[in-house]
Amino acid sequence: MESPNFIHLQYNLSNMNKPRPLYLDNAATTRCDPRVVEVMLPYLTEAYGNSGSRNHAFGWEAEEAVEKAREQAAALICANAKEIIFTSGATESNNLAIKGAAHMYAKNPEGQTGRGHIITALHEHKAVLDPCKRLQKEGFDVTYLQPPADGVITVDMVAKEIRPDTILVSIMWANNEIGTINEVPAIGKLCHDKEIIFHSDGTQWVGKMPTDVERDNIDLLSWSGHKMYGPKGVGALYVRRRKPRVRLEAIFDGGGQERGMRSGTLNISGIAGFGKACELCQHEMQAEGERLLKFRNRLETELAKAIEVTQVNGNASKRVPNITNISFGFVEGESLLMGIKDIACSSGSACTSASLEPSYVLKSLGVGDELAHSSLRLSMSRWTTEKEIDYTIASITKAVLHLRKMSPLYDLFKEGVDISKIQWQTH
Ligand SMILES: *Cc1c(COP(=O)(O)O)cnc(C)c1O
Secondary structure: OOOOOHHHOOOOOOOOOOOOOEEOEOOOOOOOOHHHHHHHHHHOOOOOOOOOOOOOHHHHHHHHHHHHHHHHHHHHOOOOHHHEEEEOOHHHHHHHHHHHHHHHOOOOOOOOOOOOEEEEEOOOOHHHHHHHHHHHHOOOEEEEEOOOOOOOOOHHHHHHHOOOOEEEEEOOOEOOOOOEEOOHHHHHHHHHHOOOEEEEEOOOOEOOEOOOOOOOOOOEEEEEHHHOOOOOOOEEEEEOOOOOOOOOOOOOOOOOOHHHOOOOOOOHHHHHHHHHHHHHHHHHHHHHHHHHHHHHHHHHHHHHHHOOOEEEOOOOOOEOOOEEEEEEOOOOHHHHHHHOOOEEOEEOEOOOOOOOOEOHHHHHOOOOHHHHHOEEEEEOOOOOOHHHHHHHHHHHHHHHHHHHHOOHHHHHHHOOOOHHHOOOOOO
16 A cells, blocks of 8 residues: 555545534544644554564554654653653543552551542542542542632642641642633642642643643643544553652553553554644644633623623633633523534533533532523634634624523513522422
């Protein structure tokens, strides 16, 4: 076969020729950068070796690709390549970090209580909360910090909860629903002073904002390829090797790959793509961030100008530039999404899941059910254009104003009735 350049092949997706919505859901997943795809392709075709094969060229070239990616991933966070463990994504990285550290540093053996204390926060991703819940069942104590209204976890909040038996703190760097940035470097410093292992879920941070695991006092850092223009199904965990040397109990047992911390044949093409995505982010994040911050400000100010009773959720300034989360009063979340079908984004209304509960993240900040249901998360990418932002502003404005024309509550509000004083019938 000739060296293929599949990027230019005709795709055969059933809906490829239909108009597709404008994509503002990049905190859910991003498009894989074509420059990343290009790096990945040879490892699916000619260079299909197993990096564990030490005795032939197929194995060597696969290993070379993995070690290059390891350098690229390490460079993005100012770590040593030896400190990078490749995983299947941030869910696995978080599980390995949290369960792996808890089991390794447990105060008491399995089956006993009082095995150690862990601190995390209520608005963490489920991939942090659920491992913590499982550890509770195994005899660990977990404190879930209640975030303040602006969503930012400060070092003081963590300091207040530290106990003599605290073994692990896990606080995400940037929140995936509202984009707020926690005081991670300061929390890391506190943990180092107290000799407590510090893990951060950096999935929405790494590749978007400058990261230095030394300066920022990180022991364990998770991130994922598909949130930063890399492929799905590949991620990394940074594991500190000195001051202190962090040890983890593995979750998978098997071939002993990744220094025994993550057995299983490596996803060579995915890892090569992940490395390239890291390199691209390192070079492009600054200009990209500045551009997206202007777009985000434009979205927020123009929507607030055009529509009254809107609220941007989370701290106004301590946020990553690519995410905004806005609640629109007097509209119903589901109807709002229907009204902006040409924009792919997320809502605080969990209408797609089995539950009718609105976003637990917004609820943990004290946002009321109504406003949580009627919130939109708009998240941009390196390909988002000014034209798309203007279209989005117009489209949301039109939809909200239309829905409010049909809202009796909005009428009452316009007449000056204090809605919060109305006695609602319970059902
Ligand atoms: C997407 C996301 C995850 C899960 O990542 P996967 O790679 O899809 O497993 C974990 N944490 C945060 C903050 C995320 O945004």
